[in-house]
Amino acid sequence: MKTYLDCIPCFFRQALEAARITGEDEKTQKKILDEVAKALPDFLLSASPPEMARKIHGIVKEITGINDPYAEIKKQSNKLALSVYPDLRKKLEKSPDRLLIAVELAIAGNVIDYGVKNTLDVDGEVAKILSAENKAIKNESEENFNYSQFKKDLLDAKEILYLADNAGEVVFDRIIIEEIKSLDSNKRVIYAVKEKPTINDALIEDAIFCKIDKTAEIISSGSDAPGTILSLCSEDFLKIFKKADLVISKGQGNFETLSHVKRPVYYLFMAKCPVIANDVGCKVGDIILLQKSG
């Protein structure tokens, strides 16, 4: 996806959020915004928004010397998400369509606010999101929520690459991957996280903490981009990306960076921002399960 002009104010909002999370003073925060401003004229709209986001978070690291400003937030998200895992399994097991509820839970994991205080709150949020999602999915056109085709392709696939998004969310991804493996234990599922810290994106340590290694192989994309910018990915990753029978891409960042790429990918996310909703042709808040090749 190209960058739209509406993304530019949002870049500064994201930069300010990250700057504040480092705990640095207002002067340093202004310096970060100034450096982002200096980078803007060289940034072309033909690049995807996460390419600018990567620059922004690079600036935050460089100015503050803090390599992983979101470390504490990620730890907290992982713990909270893990604490609701047994309940998520229960929801799955009592569902008449286990794969569908697994897809919904995977979305819930992306949408949930891990800033909430305790397990009970997270549980309540999951329930809220699930009920909202059920409604959204029912209203969804086949075009943007193509579950039947997804189920068919998934059954056929032997090797599946799953592109992770955020920490915490990994636990919810684990649910759907466990379900995929329960369909056929011979399926190979590869779970790709980021190589280096970027925003609250999952790293290998988060994947292991959330115990996804019990059901999938973990690799890294080889990059620190908040999304999957192929030119920055490792050879090992690219090899798997090319040869996998099915690629499941989680979250907006992966969609933004891959939607133009010439290989079919199943995008699974909630359209949280108006620019992406407009690009997809859906409403903000819609659940997307869309196969697309650029």
Added chain:
Amino acid sequence: MKTYLDCIPCFFRQALEAARITGEDEKTQKKILDEVAKALPDFLLSASPPEMARKIHGIVKEITGINDPYAEIKKQSNKLALSVYPDLRKKLEKSPDRLLIAVELAIAGNVIDYGVKNTLDVDGEVAKILSAENKAIKNESEENFNYSQFKKDLLDAKEILYLADNAGEVVFDRIIIEEIKSLDSNKRVIYAVKEKPTINDALIEDAIFCKIDKTAEIISSGSDAPGTILSLCSEDFLKIFKKADLVISKGQGNFETLSHVKRPVYYLFMAKCPVIANDVGCKVGDIILLQKSG
């Protein structure tokens, strides 16, 4: 008011809105945002937000060669507001507290969306805003909506300076100024607009079109700032600003640029943005009638 870091993303949002209103293509719009970005590092947070807004709208004018991008919007707002004038008068005349309803109407004029299609729509919006305001005013603390003190000071004042905000809104200001004059026809009311186009701020031509010259003397601030930056104002304006018995300042822009100034001013506006609400110590959407000296 100083500039808060949260204003920075909003500067880019404002710049994009203005760039789009000029009708220029995406390339030119990006160029405008790039120039705003280049200006950011030199902008100090100790300055007020409208100082940056003035820079932004200067950049828009310079790059596009369009001196008054909001000209058509202002004309439309004036016409629509003027078409509801008889109805506004009726509302005033049947009110048990005419000055209070005049204050409320003055706020409604600031809040109303003149992008709506016709007189009936504007009428409906006024009614909506009035009923919402009544609630808001009832919940207001004396501190932020000091109507009784305002009424007393207004009765005592012989010379009143009224700082205008936007086109269209002038018609609503006319209602309150007519009410002030009806309290004592010997009161002198001076209505100050901007000297040159800036956003949708009222100019002398808007004030005359809305017939405020029938009840007040019109002057200009001498500047093109979207607010009242005293260092940019004319000598004539400053003389009146100093010697007026009462200054009524309308809208957020005037508050942002004057709140630190060492002379008592009555600020009349709705806190539309979270930064200003936080600075005042109120909620977004609150109606403010506050006397303050910096």
